[in-house]
Amino acid sequence: AAVRSRAEVDATLQTAKLNPAELLPVVHCLSFGPQAGGGECCLLQLEPGLCAELEAGRSLVIRGEKDEHAVLCSKDKTYDMKIADTSNMLLFVPGCKTPEELNADPSSCNIIHSQIAGFSKNYWELRRCRPKLKKLRKLLMEDPYKGPDSQKDQTSTFSKYTTEDLLSLIQASEEEILHQLQVIDACKIEGYWRILDFDYQMKLLNHVTQLIDSESWPLSKVPLCACLEELGSLEPREMIEHTLLSYGRKYVDDAGEVFFEMLEDKICRAVAQMLLQNAVKFNLSEFEEVWQQSVPEGMTTRLDQLQGLALVDKSSRPETIFLLKVEDLPEDNQERFNSLFGIRQKWTEVDITPYIRDLCAEKQTVGALLTKYARSSMLNGVKVYNSRRPIS
Amino acid sequence: PLLSHSAGTGALAQWVLVELQGEVEPRQSRDLPGSLLGDLHYTCEGVPVLIVGHHILYGKVVQLEKPFAVLVKQGGAPQPSPTEPHGHYTVTALIKTKLLFKTRPKPIITHVPKKV
Numbered sequence: 001a002a003v004r005s006r007a008e009v010d011a012t013l014q015t016a017k018l019n020p021a022e023l024l025p026v027v028h029c030l031s032f033g034p035q036a037g038g039g040e041c042c043l044l045q046l047e048p049g050l051c052a053e054l055e056a057g058r059s060l061v062i063r064g065e066k067d068e069h070a071v072l073c074s075k076d077k078t079y080d081m082k083i084a085d086t087s088n089m090l091l092f093v094p095g096c097k098t099p100e101e102l103n104a105d106p107s108s109c110n111i112i113h114s115q116i117a118g119f120s121k122n123y124w125e126l127r128r129c130r131p132k133l134k135k136l137r138k139l140l141m142e143d144p145y146k147g148p149d150s151q152k153d154q155t156s157t158f159s160k161y162t163t164e165d166l167l168s169l170i171q172a173s174e175e176e177i178l179h180q181l182q183v184i185d186a187c188k189i190e191g192y193w194r195i196l197d198f199d200y201q202m203k204l205l206n207h208v209t210q211l212i213d214s215e216s217w218p219l220s221k222v223p224l225c226a227c228l229e230e231l232g233s234l235e236p237r238e239m240i241e242h243t244l245l246s247y248g249r250k251y252v253d254d255a256g257e258v259f260f261e262m263l264e265d266k267i268c269r270a271v272a273q274m275l276l277q278n279a280v281k282f283n284l285s286e287f288e289e290v291w292q293q294s295v296p297e298g299m300t301t302r303l304d305q306l307q308g309l310a311l312v313d314k315s316s317r318p319e320t321i322f323l324l325k326v327e328d329l330p331e332d333n334q335e336r337f338n339s340l341f342g343i344r345q346k347w348t349e350v351d352i353t354p355y356i357r358d359l360c361a362e363k364q365t366v367g368a369l370l371t372k373y374a375r376s377s378m379l380n381g382v383k384v385y386n387s388r389r390p391i392s
Numbered sequence: 393p394l395l396s397h398s399a400g401t402g403a404l405a406q407w408v409l410v411e412l413q414g415e416v417e418p419r420q421s422r423d424l425p426g427s428l429l430g431d432l433h434y435t436c437e438g439v440p441v442l443i444v445g446h447h448i449l450y451g452k453v454v455q456l457e458k459p460f461a462v463l464v465k466q467g468g469a470p471q472p473s474p475t476e477p478h479g480h481y482t483v484t485a486l487i488k489t490k491l492l493f494k495t496r497p498k499p500i501i502t503h504v505p506k507k508v
Contacts, residue, residue: 004428013433030432031430032425034425037499046459054483087413088412092485
C-alpha cells in the first residue's frame with residue numbers, strides 16, 4: 001500500500017475545512033499493521049504497583065490448571081483475572097506521540113507513519129484476591145513425613161514436591177507460598193517440601209519437652225546444641241532442630257549461643273489436638289483437666305488457645321468440646337459459611353470469628369463478611385448469626 | 393505461564409491507546425492489515441483530532457489511572473480465549489495514555505449538489 005504523503009494530508013485538511021494554523025505541525029498517519037487483525041495481542045489492566053514491577057524488569061505469572069480460574073501473580077500478590085467488555089474499540093498504537101511529547105521535542109519531520117499493532121473490544125481486569133493456598137496443604141498431606149525409619153518401607157508412589165513444583169501448581173505468588181510453608185511448619189527433606197505427620201511431630205516434641213524437664217531448663221532458654229547432642233541418637237538432628245523452630249522462638253544470646261523460647265500457646269494447642277483427635281467429642285471439664293496435666297510443667301492451658309482448632313458446645317449438658325480445624329473447611333466463602341451453618345445452625349460472633357477470619361480480603365472485616373453471608377437475630381439476649389438460605 | 397519482559401533489558405516500549413466508538417471497518421473490502429485508518433492531528437491546545445474517512449472526530453488525551461500492559465501470545469498457539477488465558481505471553485509494551493474519541497463524528501461534506 002502506498003505511503004500517505006504530506007500533500008495528501010494537507011489536501012484532506014483542506015477538504016475537512018480545518019485550519020492548519022490551529023494544529024500542531026506533526027500528523028500521525030494511522031494504518032493497520034500486518035499483525036493487526038490476528039488477535040494475538042491483548043490488554044491487561046494493571047493494578048497499582050504492577051506497572052512499576054514490570055518497568056523494573058520483574059515478571060508476572062499467570063497460574064492455573066485447566067479446571068481452575070486463572071490468577072495473575074506478582075512476586076508477592078495474587079489477583080483474580082476477569083474479562084471486561086467495553087462497547088468501544090481499543091486500538092494499540094506504538095510510536096504514537098502525545099501533544100506534550102511533540103511540544104517537548106520539536107522534530108524536523110512533520111509526518112509520522114504509525115502502525116496499529118492490534119485492537120480489541122475487551123481487556124483483562126485484575127482484582128486482588130486471597131492466595132489459593134488450601135491446595136498446598138492438600139498436596140503435602142498426600143505423603144506426610146513419618147520419620148527416617150518408615151521411609152524405608154514406603155514405595156515411592158506418592159508425589160513429592162520441590163519449590164518449583166509448588167510454584168507451578170499453586171495459585172499464589174512465590175512469597176505467599178513460601179510464607180505459608182513456614183506457617184504450616186513444612187520443611188525441606190532431600191530437596192522436597194514435606195509436612196511432618198502429626199503423631200511424629202508429637203513424638204519429637206515429647207522428646208524435647210521431656211529433656212527440658214529432666215534438665216530443668218527454663219522454658220524461655222532451651223539450648224540448641226545440648227538438645228541436638230542429647231537427642232541426636234534418637235532422631236535425626238534436622239528433625240530435632242525443626243521441632244525447636246516450629247514450637248519455639250529462636251534467638252542468640254550475647255555469647256553467640258543459640259537458644260529457643262518455647263511457645264506456650266502453640267505447644268498447648270498441639271497437645272489439645274493430640275487429645276481431641278481420638279474421639280468425636282469430650283466432656284469439657286474432663287478434657288480441661290487432662291489437658292492441663294498433659295502439657296509441660298510450667299505451661300498453662302487456656303481455651304482461647306484453641307481458636308480455629310476446637311469448638312465448645314455450651315448448649316449440651318454437660319458442656320462438650322470437639323475438634324474442628326479451620327484448615328479442613330472449604331476455601332470458598334459461600335462454601336465455608338454453608339459448611340459452618342451445617343455444623344451449627346446459630347453462631348455467636350465470638351465463636352464463628354476464628355473460622356472465617358482467614359476469608360477476609362485485604363481491607364475487609366469479619367463484620368462485613370457476616371453482613372454478606374449471614375443473617376443476624378437475637379437469642380436469649382445474645383446476637384447470633386445463621387444462614388441466609390435454608391440448609392438441608 | 394510467564395509474562396516476561398520481552399526485551400530482557402532496557403525500558404519497556406510505551407504505546408498509546410486510541411479509543412473509538414463502534415466498529416472500525418475499512419472503506420474497501422480489502423483485509424484490514426495494511427489499510428489506512430486516518431490522520432491524527434492535535435490542535436495547538438492539545439486536543440486530538442482524527443480524520444477517518446468522511447468524518448472528523450474530536451477527542452481528549454487521558455492519562456490512565458490504571459495503565460495497561462500489552463500481552464502478545466507466544467508460540468503461534470490458538471487465540472487466547474476470553475474465558476481462560478492459558479498459554480505463554482510476553483509483555484511487549486505499556487500503555488499509560490489514551491486518546492479518547494467519544495464525540496459524535498462530524499461528517500465532512502465534500503460536495504453539496506446545487507439545486508437546479
